[in-house]
Amino acid sequence: MDSLHGPPVDQDLLDFAVDLAYRAGELAAERFFAGEVHTSRKPDGSEVTTFDLEVEGLVRAELARYAPRDAVHGEEMGTTAGDSGRRWVVDPIDGTYYFVRRMPLFNTRLAVEDEHGPAIGVIREPIARQTVFAGRGRGCWRSTDGGDVTRAHVGDRRKLSGARTGMGNPGTWSEELLFALHRRVFLFPSGGTVGVATGQLDAYVIAGAPMGYEDLAPLPVIIGEAGGRVTDLTGAPVLSGDGTVLITNGHLHDDLLALVRGLPTARDWKALG
Numbered sequence: 001m002d003s004l005h006g007p008p009v010d011q012d013l014l015d016f017a018v019d020l021a022y023r024a025g026e027l028a029a030e031r032f033f034a035g036e037v038h039t040s041r042k043p044d045g046s047e048v049t050t051f052d053l054e055v056e057g058l059v060r061a062e063l064a065r066y067a068p069r070d071a072v073h074g075e076e077m078g079t080t081a082g083d084s085g086r087r088w089v090v091d092p093i094d095g096t097y098y099f100v101r102r103m104p105l106f107n108t109r110l111a112v113e114d115e116h117g118p119a120i121g122v123i124r125e126p127i128a129r130q131t132v133f134a135g136r137g138r139g140c141w142r143s144t145d146g147g148d149v150t151r152a153h154v155g156d157r158r159k160l161s162g163a164r165t166g167m168g169n170p171g172t173w174s175e176e177l178l179f180a181l182h183r184r185v186f187l188f189p190s191g192g193t194v195g196v197a198t199g200q201l202d203a204y205v206i207a208g209a210p211m212g213y214e215d216l217a218p219l220p221v222i223i224g225e226a227g228g229r230v231t232d233l234t235g236a237p238v239l240s241g242d243g244t245v246l247i248t249n250g251h252l253h254d255d256l257l258a259l260v261r262g263l264p265t266a267r268d269w270k271a272l273g
Helices: 011-031 050-066 095-102 177-186 192-197 219-225 253-260
Strands: 039-040 046-049 071-074 078-080 087-094 108-113 117-125 130-135 139-144 149-151 162-168 186-188 203-206 229-231 246-249
Touching: 011 050, 011 087, 011 130, 011 192, 046 050, 050 071, 050 087, 087 095, 108 149, 117 149, 117 192, 117 219, 130 192, 130 253, 139 192, 139 219, 149 253, 162 192, 177 246, 192 219, 192 246, 203 253, 219 229, 219 246, 229 253, 246 253
Parallel strands: 071 087, 162 186, 162 203
Antiparallel strands: 039 046, 071 078, 087 108, 108 117, 117 130, 130 139, 139 149, 203 246, 229 246
C-alpha cells in the first residue's frame, strides 16, 4: 500500500484535508498554551490526554459533515466503518510525550487512503506555524502562516559520509544502531519528515519504540511527492513494516539500509523507567 499508484487526487479534497489539519493543529496549540495537562495511560502504556480526544473529536465531527460515507481511523477512538472506498487516518497530537511536558515539538497528522492506496498526507506543526502536505499526483508543498506556499523537494546529496540525518526516538535506540550511524553521518536531534521533504535534512531514522500506523500514514505521499523514498529499516514498505522508519532523499537510501542491515534497532528502554 506504500507505492503511489492511481490518478491525481481531487484538488478540493486535498484543500479540505489541509484546512482540517490546520484547524486541528490550532486547537492542539490552544490547549498546549492553556496550562495544566491531565494524562492517563492507554493499554500499551503510552500517555493520552483529554486534548488528544478533543482534537480527534473535532476531526471526526468535520468529516461526518464533509464525507459521511468515508471510513475514519484515529489513534484515540479507533475505526469508524465507511462504504465509500476512502479512509481518513488521524493522529491528533503526534508527540503527546512532548505535549505533556510542555515541549513544543508535537504536530497533527492526517492522511487519506483510497482504492489506489495512499492519496493525501498532511503534517501540521502549529508551533512552527507551518504545514507540509502532499496529494498523489499534486506534488509536495510547504505553507507557512505568513502566506507563503512553496514546492517542497528533497535534497540532492549523494555522499553518505556526513549526510545530515535526523533522529527519531534516539533514547530508545540500540547502541549498535547509534554507533553505526554516528560513525558515518552527521546526526541531528530534530528535523524529521518535514526536514527531509524540504531538503533541510538528507535522511531521517526512527527506531526503538515502534511507530503506530497513524504516525506512518502520511509518509508515503509526502516523501514520494517530494522525490524521496521511505521504508522501514529492513527495506520493507513502511506501512506494513516493523515500526521503524528510514526516510531519505532517495540517493542515500540503499547505502543507509546496508549500513544498518542486521543491527538491533531498539534497547530495553522500559527497563530504565
